[in-house]
Amino acid sequence: MSAENPTPSGESDLRSALTAQKKKRRTAAIAVGAVAVVGLVAGAVAIVANLGSADPAASAAEASTAPEELSVTIATAEDSVFQDTIAEVAAEKGLDVEWLNVDDWVLPNTELVAGTVDANAFQHILYLSAFNTENDADITPVFSTVITQWGIFSATLDDVDALQDGARIGIPDDPSNGGRALNILESAGLIELSEDAGDFPTVDDIDTNDRNLQFVPLPARDIPLQFEDPSLSAVIVGTSYFDPSQGIGADDALFLDDSLDEKNLPYVNVVATRANDVDNPAWEILEEAYADPRVAEALEEEYFGNTVLVDVDIDDLRAKLADLEAAAAQG
Structure with a gap:
């Protein structure tokens, strides 16, 4: 997260953008007003001709029901x-x-x-x-x-069942995304987490790991770059993290998490x-x-x-x- 970058006038980028857009709206309003003056002149005769037949009560009622x-x-x-x-x-x-x-x-x-x-x-x-x-x-x-979908991806395997004993898996190194990755592994049936693991479990919360999977912590944004690393059997990351040039999407996941799972509410x-x-x-x-x-x-x-x-x-x-x-x- 970057800090606010002030403009030379001391305003934030967002405030400057808002000010500029408001100026544009005022300019547009002036232009519309000029056109409206022409319309008023052209329609003056018609207005005078109809003054006697206008119904003040009906006009008031129409104005009161106009949507805000x-x-x-x-x-x-x-x-x-x-x-x-x-x-x-x-x-x-x-x-x-x-x-x-x-x-x-x-x-x-x-x-x-x-x-x-x-x-x-x-x-x-x-x-x-x-x-x-x-x-x-x-x-x-x-x-x-x-919500951004997350899943288990592999450059060499076609199914999570193909993960060998001791396979190395890349997971995000930050607590929130790393916790999400471990929840996905549990949903895929590859590990079991302790009941008191909470929203953001760590590897210390793993109770069962029958395949002796090894977890390699990596910055989440760097994981797609490590996708084809031969030392990694799979990676866990958000589907939107891959560059479009890689041609990898949700359909390529060995396992895709359930976006509406209660565990994903934080995301x-x-x-x-x-x-x-x-x-x-x-x-x-x-x-x-x-x-x-x-x-x-x-x-x-x-x-x-x-x-x-x-x-x-x-x-x-x-x-x-x-x-x-x-x-x-x-x-």
């Missing part, structure tokens, strides 16, 4: 066709979504807390729990979005906002947009099935977030 225009600004850490599709579908439903994309995993949260944006959509609740705990923040999920991505804005009606419309088939199609085309949409009960997500925050607070 909704708009939200959402920070994220990437720019994608997937997001564009969400915005298009949301617009059809009466919600204007403005994405502010920054190449940073800190700003979307800090600027949400500061009130610069209305929400963000870039993180799973594990990362959110760490941010809330470290910054005494109250950012809260409003609905689930996607579910969410749209999140400040706790005092969770009842904003915009979130219901946005959630409907995410559920649109066109959005699922755009996600599939962009990520080749490596990242999938998930619909997790919001109460379950918030309860898991609270558990993770409590665990983080205890150190």
Whole structure:
């Protein structure tokens, strides 16, 4: 995670982007206003001609029933066709979504807390729990979005049953991703973890390892580069970590984890906002947009099935977030 990089004026990149976009909207509003003046002049005679027949009560009733225009600004850490599709579908439903994309995993949260944006959509609740705990923040999920699928991959084997005694397996060296890898190995029937292993087990929590598998810790981002290392029989990593040029996807996994398994709740991505804005009606419309088939199609085309949409009960997500925050607070 990189620190905030101030611009020469002292503003963050995200604040500068927001200011620039607001200026564009003001310029557009001026242009629309100029066109409107012409329309008013052209229509003046018609208005005068119809003044006598206008029904003030009907006009007032029509104005009172006009839908309120909704708009939200959402920070994220990437720019994608997937997001564009969400915005298009949301617009059809009466919600204007403005994405502010920054190449940073800190700003979307800090600027949400500061009130610069209305929400963000870039993180799973594990990362959110760490941010809330470290910054005494109250950012809260409003609905689930996607999860990156993880699996066991091998350059030489076609089945997990082909793993030999003493096989070396590359797993992430950080606690959260390493724990996810061990959970996958257990789900595949290759090891058994102790009942009190918790959300993020370590190799010390392995109770049964009949094949004497050896675990090689590697930075998660480097694991795809080690995929063809002859000293490794297999690796465990997220499907989206592979470079597209490698041509490796979910279909190539020896074993693919269940995205909706309760053990994967910490890795579910969410749209999140400040706790005092969770009842904003915009979130219901946005959630409907995410559920649109066109959005699922755009996600599939962009990520080749490596990242999938998930619909997790919001109460379950918030309860898991609270558990993770409590665990983080205890150190």
